[in-house]
Amino acid sequence: xxxxxLTVVLAATGMAFAIATAWxxxxxxxxxxxxxxxxxxCHSLEPNRSMTxxxxxxxxxRKAGSLASFPRYSTALxxxxxxxxxxxxxxxxxxxxxxxPGNDMPFQGIEDDRQRADLLAFLKQAAQSExxxxxxxxxxxxxxxxxxxxxxHLVRAVSYCRDTYRVTTxxxxxRAFWERNLRFKVDGSNGGPEKGVPGLVGAGSAGDRADxxxxxxxxxxxxxxxxxxxx
Amino acid sequence: MSHMSQAEMxxxxxxxxxxxxxxxxxxxxxxxGxxxxxxxxxCHSLTPNRNMTxxxxxxxxxRKAGGLASFSxxxxxxxxxxIVWNDKTLDEWxxxxxxxxPGNDMPFQGIKSAEQRADLLAFLKEATQPGxxxxxxxxxxxxxxxxxxxxxEQRVQAVTHCGDTFKxxxxxxxxRDFWERNLRLKTDSSDDGPAKGTxxxxxxxxxxxxxxxxxxxxxxxxxxxxxxx
Numbered sequence: 001x002x003x004x005x006l007t008v009v010l011a012a013t014g015m016a017f018a019i020a021t022a023w024x025x026x027x028x029x030x031x032x033x034x035x036x037x038x039x040x041x042c043h044s045l046e047p048n049r050s051m052t053x054x055x056x057x058x059x060x061x062r063k064a065g066s067l068a069s070f071p072r073y074s075t076a077l078x079x080x081x082x083x084x085x086x087x088x089x090x091x092x093x094x095x096x097x098x099x100x101p102g103n104d105m106p107f108q109g110i111e112d113d114r115q116r117a118d119l120l121a122f123l124k125q126a127a128q129s130e131x132x133x134x135x136x137x138x139x140x141x142x143x144x145x146x147x148x149x150x151x152x153h154l155v156r157a158v159s160y161c162r163d164t165y166r167v168t169t170x171x172x173x174x175r176a177f178w179e180r181n182l183r184f185k186v187d188g189s190n191g192g193p194e195k196g197v198p199g200l201v202g203a204g205s206a207g208d209r210a211d212x213x214x215x216x217x218x219x220x221x222x223x224x225x226x227x228x229x230x231x
Numbered sequence: 232m233s234h235m236s237q238a239e240m241x242x243x244x245x246x247x248x249x250x251x252x253x254x255x256x257x258x259x260x261x262x263x264g265x266x267x268x269x270x271x272x273x274c275h276s277l278t279p280n281r282n283m284t285x286x287x288x289x290x291x292x293x294r295k296a297g298g299l300a301s302f303s304x305x306x307x308x309x310x311x312x313x314i315v316w317n318d319k320t321l322d323e324w325x326x327x328x329x330x331x332x333p334g335n336d337m338p339f340q341g342i343k344s345a346e347q348r349a350d351l352l353a354f355l356k357e358a359t360q361p362g363x364x365x366x367x368x369x370x371x372x373x374x375x376x377x378x379x380x381x382x383x384e385q386r387v388q389a390v391t392h393c394g395d396t397f398k399x400x401x402x403x404x405x406x407r408d409f410w411e412r413n414l415r416l417k418t419d420s421s422d423d424g425p426a427k428g429t430x431x432x433x434x435x436x437x438x439x440x441x442x443x444x445x446x447x448x449x450x451x452x453x454x455x456x457x458x459x460x
Contacts, residue, residue, distance in 0.1 A: 185414070
């Protein structure tokens with residue numbers, strides 16, 4: 001009797017352990033979403049919203065290097081002949097340079113099988129969804145919609161004298177920047193600024209650096225006035 | 232005392248030495264101060280009139296606050312403070328800049344440790360004397376190299392803009408694609424800036440997918456970059 005009891009207990013324990021192991025091994029999309037934070041700096045999940053890398057919306061069964069709206073694929077990726085699916089994506093995020101040598105994605109890969117499984121579980125869901133999860137802004141910007149931004153972001157004038165830019169915004173404030181700390185950029189996307197109203201966005205380092213974002217390249221030189229009068 | 236072992240006496244002597252050493256340090260150790268200055272060097276040069284985010288600190292002692300003629304970005308607060316920089320005012324300044332001159336623009340919290348301030352000022356007082364500026368490591372804002380003397384991979388020959396992509400061709404014959412938001416157009420009109428008509432491409436972190444494109448003047452930018460796919 002005692003021996004049989006022990007057997008039952010051992011068997012039950014073994015089963016519980018097996019179930020726990022299987023649970024832990026099952027891909028978890030929630031954990032995968034956390035892993036995706038590292039990808040989100042360069043990849044959006046919104047259709048055709050490409051940043052440093054292409055949008056990942058609809059990536060399953062897409063041919064590598066074939067999203068028509070993304071113009072920056074490497075030749076290596078475009079000529080790889082790979083179609084993205086569970087197997088090829090797992091190999092890709094394990095070691096991109098091994099799967100497609102010479103591609104441009106600056107990512108080392110994820111060694112951990114479980115992290116890859118989690119990430120792919122999340123991606124497969126999110127990439128097929130009509131309503132991708134809201135993403136924190138990619139690091140390249142896009143956090144602020146410059147068409148609807150507040151007056152402190154709307155640039156009325158930029159003057160330039162020696163090594164200093166003075167940027168006047170719609171809230172009436174004028175700020176001085178060392179020229180090497182002010183970055184002129186262009187954003188022609190829907191989130192970009194209106195024509196003729198560049199956006200001023202802070203760029204870290206205690207507020208002494210900033211981006212002035214124009215709607216097109218042609219605007220830049222004409223908008224900035226050489227003027228030492230105010231200084 | 233008679234209860235003390237030899238080991239205890241040695242330990243006591245060591246403690247005494249350590250207790251005395253801060254008193255020595257109040258004179259300030261310039262070598263330690265130079266390492267602290269690394270934090271300042273991101274914004275302040277020691278070369279005369281080489282201004283970056285903040286003014287050059289060359290010949291700072293006995294200068295009126297906000298009084299360096301070649302620096303054009305002083306706050307009103309600093310200019311109207313009527314402070315003259317000396318041992319005492321500089322110590323108060325780096326203890327808590329916003330306390331000494333409320334509303335000034337220097338984004339620096341201050342240094343609480345009196346010993347660290349003494350070290351920093353010992354270094355600065357020496358290094359800001361005419362002709363004493365040590366060679367400085369690269370500053371964060373750039374300017375660490377002369378952009379008139381560019382390697383082929385930095386010397387930009389052509390830039391086109393198509394859709395959301397800049398294509399930058401350099402003198403080594405390579406053309407690189409950048410997402411438009413990853414390319415920062417800048418100017419550098421200083422002696423270290425690029426030659427007119429020859430902008431410089433400098434990598435800007437993030438694994439090489441971002442870069443600075445630095446022109447000699449803002450009027451060059453729109454003309455240099457050609458629309459075209």
